[in-house]
Amino acid sequence: MEFPPEDPNINSQADLLASDRHPYLVLIDRRDILNWRTIKVNGKSVLVQITIREIHSLADGDFGEKEAIYYRVLRPGEYFVFQIVEGNTGEAQTILIEQGTTSLDSIPLVYYSVTESQLFAAKAPFLNLAKLNIEHYQKRSQLGEVLRKCNLPVPVRKGLIRTVDDLKKVPPLVIGPNSVLDIPNDGDFFFAEPSGSAIAASREDLKDLEAAMDRMTLDFLTSGDHQKTATEVVLDSTKTSANLKGVARRKESAMQQVFGFWVQYTGEIQGGSIAMDEDLLSMPITPEQVDKLESLATGGFISQRTLLLLLQRGKVLPRQFDIDEEVATTEQVQPEDEILADVQAEGDTLNPSPTL
Numbered sequence: 013m014e015f016p017p018e019d020p021n022i023n024s025q026a027d028l029l030a031s032d033r034h035p036y037l038v039l040i041d042r043r044d045i046l047n048w049r050t051i052k053v054n055g056k057s058v059l060v061q062i063t064i065r066e067i068h069s070l071a072d073g074d075f076g077e078k079e080a081i082y083y084r085v086l087r088p089g090e091y092f093v094f095q096i097v098e099g100n101t102g103e104a105q106t107i108l109i110e111q112g113t114t115s116l117d118s119i120p121l122v123y124y125s126v127t128e129s130q131l132f133a134a135k136a137p138f139l140n141l142a143k144l145n146i147e148h149y150q151k152r153s154q155l156g157e158v159l160r161k162c163n164l165p166v167p168v169r170k171g172l173i174r175t176v177d178d179l180k181k182v183p184p185l186v187i188g189p190n191s192v193l194d195i196p197n198d199g200d201f202f203f204a205e206p207s208g209s210a211i212a213a214s215r216e217d218l219k220d221l222e223a224a225m226d227r228m229t230l231d232f233l234t235s236g237d238h239q240k241t242a243t244e245v246v247l248d249s250t251k252t253s254a255n256l257k258g259v260a261r262r263k264e265s266a267m268q269q270v271f272g273f274w275v276q277y278t279g280e281i282q283g284g285s286i287a288m289d290e291d292l293l294s295m296p297i298t299p300e301q302v303d304k305l306e307s308l309a310t311g312g313f314i315s316q317r318t319l320l321l322l323l324q325r326g327k328v329l330p331r332q333f334d335i336d337e338e339v340a341t342t343e344q345v346q347p348e349d350e351i352l353a354d355v356q357a358e359g360d361t362l363n364p365s366p367t368l
Contacts, residue, residue: 034278035274035277035278037270040064040121042132042134044064044065044066045062045064045065045132046063046083047062047063048061048062048063048131048132049061049062050131057131058118059119059121059131060087060088060119061085061119062085062086062119063083063084063085064083064084064086065081065082065083066081066082066083066084066093067079067080067081067082068080068081068082080095081095081096082094082095082109083096086119086120086121087119088116088117088118088119089113089114089115089116089117090111090112090113090114091112091114092108092110092111093108093109093110093111094106094107094108094109095107095109115276115277116273116276116277120273120276120277122266122270122273123266124262124263124266125262126259127139127259144221144224144225145225147221148218148221148222148225151214151217151218151221152218154214155211155214155215155218158211158214159211161206162205162206162211165203165204165205166203166204166205167185167187167201167202167203167204168201168202168203168204169185169193169195169199169200169201170195170199170200170201170202171195171196171198171199171200172195172196172199264286264287267286268285268286271285271286296327296328297323297326297327297328301326302323302326302328305319305322305323306319316339316342317335317339320333320335320338321335
């Protein structure tokens with residue numbers, strides 16, 4: 013996160029709000045982080061220096077452009093921008109292009125990864141899936157080559173060639189409806205076809221690979237050779253859902269750090285917050301569970317509001333469904349059985365039963 017340099021015309025918070033001066037985020041590729049230094053503070057690694065490679069486009073003549081590489085060094089409360097150029101003697105020289113200070117006592121950099129929380133130690137996203145894709149491509153190619161060779165029977169002529177001289181006399185083999193093949197009395201002619209016993213094993217191996225790839229991409233929720241039951245989907249999605257929840261929590265933590273740096277720059281008392289919806293990746297409740305909840309509400313064990321809340325969390329009701337409005341509307345409308353009871357009571361008052 014960066015913050016524009018101080019403006020001498022801004023003398024109050026009102027001037028700051030009226031101006032366009034505010035913190036902004038800069039996306040940095042992990043490959044551009046060249047080196048860093050950390051220290052241990054209360055058992056936690058704290059970043060104290062980092063070098064970031066930046067590529068800028070500079071004007072080259074009237075119409076051309078050229079790339080220039082800069083190296084930004086961040087330290088708590090200060091930053092430096094260097095450029096490495098070759099001198100006349102052929103030796104590289106380091107030139108200081110820019111330097112400045114910040115109002116923070118830490119480096120305003122937030123590291124986010126979908127796989128690991130350790131600083132700059134994560135692997136590429138979906139690396140395992142990429143490896144499975146390569147393996148799947150190789151094995152499918154091998155299976156295609158085996159099928160191509162096994163689908164081509166090889167003609168075999170037995171008994172015609174007995175010596176090396178016979179090999180020179182035998183004409184090329186011609187096979188077709190208009191050709192005749194002469195062989196000795198004790199000879200034979202047939203087509204040799206490979207057994208292909210390894211084809212079935214290769215196909216099963218490919219199915220296992222595709223199933224593993226489905227688990228990593230949640231494709232098993234919408235595809236497959238047969239319609240899966242809710243129990244099968246839950247069992248297949250348990251590990252994947254747990255991984256996705258971990259990714260969401262890491263993103264939540266990263267955004268909280270961004271908000272923290274933001275308020276340090278702006279001087280605000282409190283920044284924003286973000287919370288992950290734990291029910292987002294959960295499976296909808298089953299019809300049997302819905303019937304049980306309705307039975308509890310009918311028996312008076314839970315309120316109507318609790319029933320609607322549980323149905324919404326169970327993804328039976330949409331997320332935008334307003335429970336408070338529905339409960340208020342339901343309470344204003346008198347139930348039908350109460351209306352019939354009131355009508356019956358009024359009839360008994362107007363037409364009292366005769367007494368003996």
